[in-house]
Amino acid sequence: MKHVRLLVLTEDLPAASLSLAETLSFHPDLRPPTETRLETLPGRDYREVFSQAQARLTKITRLIPLTTPPRFAAVRVIEIAELRTLNAWLGDIWEQASRYEEELRRLDDAERLIKEQQTALENFADLNIDLRLLRNKTRFLEFHVGLLPREHLRQLEGAATLAGYILSTYMQQGENAHVVIVGPAGDKESPLAPVLAAAGFQTLPIPLELDRKPAELQQDFAEQRVNLAAQRQTLHQQLQQWGEPFHAQLSAARHTLLLAEPLVTLDAALRSAGHLAHLAGWVPATAVATLEQRLQQSLTQPFDLTSRDPRPDERKLVPTVPIKSRVLAPFALLVKQYGIPAYGEIDPTPLFAVTFLLMFGMMFGDVGHGAVIALAAIWARHKIPDFYLFGVFAGISSIAFGFIFGSIFGYEDVLPALWMSPLHNPILMLEVALGWGIAFIIVACLLGIYNRLAIGDVIGAVFERHGVVNLLFYLAFLGGGFGLAINGAFGITATLSVIVTLLALAVFQWQHLHAPTGEKILVVVIETLDTIIVYLSNTLSFLRVSAFSLNHVALALAIFTLADMMGSFGHVVTLILGNIFILVLEGGIVMIQVMRLQYYEGFSRYFSGDGHAFAPLRLRRESVIN
Secondary structure: OEEEEEEEEHHHHHHHHHHHHHHOOOEEOOOOOOOOOOOEOOOHHHHHHHHHHHHHHHHHHHHOOOOOOOEOOOOOOOOHHHHHHHHHHHHHHHHHHHHHHHHHHHHHHHHHHHHHHHHHHHHOOOOOOOHHHHHOOOOOEEEEEEEEEHHHHHHHHHHHHHOOOEEEEEEEEOOEEEEEEEEEOOOOOOOOHHHHHHOOOEEOOOOHHHHOOHHHHHHHHHHHHHHHHHHHHHHHHHHHHHHHHHHHHHHHHHHHHHHHHHHHHHHHHOEEEOOEEEEEEEEOHHHHHHHHHHHHHHOOOOEEEEEEOOOHHHHHHOOEOOOOOOOOHHHHHHHHHHOEOOOOOOOOHHHHHHHHHHHHHHHOOOHHHHHHHHHHHHHOOOOOOOOHHHHHHHHHHHHHHHHHHOOEOOEOOOOOOOOOOOOOOHHHHHHHHHHHHHHHHHHHHHHHHHHHHHOOOHHHHHHOOOOHHHHHHHHHHHHHHHHHHHHOOOOHHHHHHHHHHHHHHHHHHHHOOOOOHHHHHHHHHHHHHHHHHHHHHHHHHOHHHHHHHHHHHHHHHHHHHHHHOOOHHHHHHHHHHHHHHHHHHHHHHHHHHHHHHHHHHHHHHHOOOEOOEOOOOOOOOOOOEO
């Protein structure tokens, strides 16, 4: 990755921004330039005109939808004069279109009012009383009409009775009760007011329109809504007829704004002094020459393009170019959930893809189940186009290990195992899982060491967690454990290596701790013990690979046992439902367990994930067809 600086005349900014967007290789650097004279922000008028035109076009296209993308001959530079002309024309069109919008809003308001009146009518439909009597407080009686939560109804009824009021429930709907409360009127504030507030009582206003009979009102409301629907249909027809002649011009306007957009996007990264504009960004090293050639072709005035390697202090600012591979794309999505590789850090996506599929296949090896997963992913490819290949590869891995284990839909005696069967060789399966975990951890540590060396952190690569000293301790620990299992003795060499590496880690931690002596001793002891426990537990954690392969067989045996207890029809149904259960439940659990091994035993050792993705300036072409 290179840091490039472009100096260009301000009048050439539209053409320069368009060229940068076309090459898809320029990631803007938003930091201000070191030259103090480059303080002015150019392109303010351009940005303001663009923003107003874009807002107007958005409002117009809500009324006149543009469904078919137009065809344009070529990409061209949009000058501010053309942008101003377009903005003025869009202003005239919006002034005419806004009349239709106001009329549509008026119809919406009228329909909303009718709905509110219908809701009010429904609230009082079961109240067999003249609503005019309940609207106002009389000389001797006061009325409260409303609703409250049903859970508070009993308490309110008791409180109303104690206060000399009568509470009548005329409807219960959902979680609410509709009630009428009648009591004596007085000169002072009603004693029931605080009780009503505590019970969550909501007063239901009685509109004047409800003085008529409910049947008449319902018919009137229905007629009004039919009339409003007819008016809205007529208005949409008029709007369509009025807007039809403008479709081509509005499509052209959309295209013009798309071409003007790159300069507006660069606004935060632009600085200028007089007629000279400054622009900086990050460009892949292989694309610098192509970018310079494109600028030479498009700019009419002289320009200066310089490039340099990133400085050490800029490493965190340098974007990472993602791997572009359709096969690896779904795995890249899962890696992205953990983080984005920092600049110079190894992208773990290829290793993640290989190890994920191997572990998933080992834990869920079955020809039949794998085929179902792969076929289901292919069937759903239109619904999850970016992720269906993940299901296909997982299914293929399951099929491959199904042949290795000799398993199809849980049957272990139909296919001959190409290597072994977890059911008949559980100890061998445990040994394979343990060996796999050891190899996985060693590779992860080596990658972590490389990543630290790549950024110049030599001390961290040697002494930090999962560095060289940690790896030497792990290898010595493994050697001693192997000797203990074979010969019954941990071994002098392994013991000395373990002690020396742990002492080296302890000394390093002691020197880098700034705390009282007692606290330093406690922290060093805990950290040293943690190193031993972490590597031991992480290694044993991979035994779940064999555990789930055995669990797959055990679940199948349980289902076969249940099926054998059924009749012919029940046998078939039990087998079908049981296999669905294995696919959904165990398949999901295995997926989670593999992700856990990848994230905690793998990524935590070598992948920081604190980078940011390369996001080049681009010309949005989803609406433009060349």
